[in-house]
Every structure is written in C-alpha cells, then in structure tokens.
Amino acid sequence: MTLHPAPKPAVRRQRNSYRNLDKLAFVAAQRCLCWSVDPTGCKGRITVHHVRIQGGKKNDRRCLALCLGHHTTGPRSVHVLGRKRFEVVHRVDLRQEAAYYEQKYLNWKADLAARSQRLGDKPLSPEGVVLDSPQTTQPTEGEV
Numbered sequence: 703m704t705l706h707p708a709p710k711p712a713v714r715r716q717r718n719s720y721r722n723l724d725k726l727a728f729v730a731a732q733r734c735l736c737w738s739v740d741p742t743g744c745k746g747r748i749t750v751h752h753v754r755i756q757g758g759k760k761n762d763r764r765c766l767a768l769c770l771g772h773h774t775t776g777p778r779s780v781h782v783l784g785r786k787r788f789e790v791v792h793r794v795d796l797r798q799e800a801a802y803y804e805q806k807y808l809n810w811k812a813d814l815a816a817r818s819q820r821l822g823d824k825p826l827s828p829e830g831v832v833l834d835s836p837q838t839t840q841p842t843e844g845e846v
Contacts, residue, residue, distance in 0.1 A: 735792075
C-alpha cells in the first residue's frame with residue numbers, strides 16, 4: 703500500500719480590489735439614497751451597495767447607502783429590478799451617486815484631518831468630538 707501526501711489546499715489569489723473599511727462605515731452611517739424619492743419603500747437598516755461597472759469587481763470607491771428594502775429584500779430593490787430598471791423607477795443614476803458619495807467621504811476625511819490638526823493632533827470621533835481631551839479643573843480654595 704502506497705501512501706500519498708495529502709493534497710495541498712488551493713491557494714486563493716487575492717483580488718486586486720480597493721477595500722476601505724472607514725469609507726464603508728461612513729457610507730453605512732448615511733441615509734438611504736432613495737429616501738427622498740420613495741420614503742415608504744425604506745425598510746430596515748442601511749447597507750452598502752457596490753456599483754459594478756460592466757460586471758467588474760467590487761470596489762469601495764463605487765459604493766452608496768441603501769436600506770434593505772431598496773437594496774435586496776423589497777419588490778423595488780436594486781437586486782430584484784436590476785440596475786437599469788432601478789435607476790428608471792427611482793430616477794437616480796447609481797454611478798453618479800457613487801461618485802458623489804466618494805467625494806463626500808473625501809471631503810469629510812479632509813475636514814476631519816484639518817480639525818484634528820487645529821486641535822493639536824488630538825483624535826476625533828466621526829461626529830467631530832475630541833477624544834481623550836484633558837479635563838479642566840477649577841482651582842480649590844487652597845490653591846488660589
């Protein structure tokens with residue numbers, strides 16, 4: 703009986719895609735893209751929808767915020783209707799909106815960096831609140 707070595711697991715090549723977890727968190731904190739056009743269709747939490755170009759890979763530079771009702775589960779969602787029909791029904795251009803979200807994120811990040819620098823490189827939360835700021839204390843009567 704001849705023993706053969708166990709087969710090596712297939713090596714999974716990492717796709718050449720752009721991942722940015724900060725941007726995904728920023729986009730997920732936004733309101734649903736369709737809220738102003740179809741507020742009754744908004745159902746559930748906000749999810750991030752990646753806009754693919756000609757069947758390309760997911761890319762965090764091209765993503766936008768959609769609620770579950772407009773993203774996957776609703777009858778008028780992008781995954782049910784398809785991109786072209788979704789754009790007609792909701793009167794939006796997903797590629798332009800994804801570019802808008804990218805610019806909005808870059809502006810937010812630049813503003814956050816500028817505010818952090820003005821405050822002496824103290825870290826800021828996404829809401830712009832200074833983290834770990836020193837507490838100012840009032841002098842007691844013995845110190846005056």
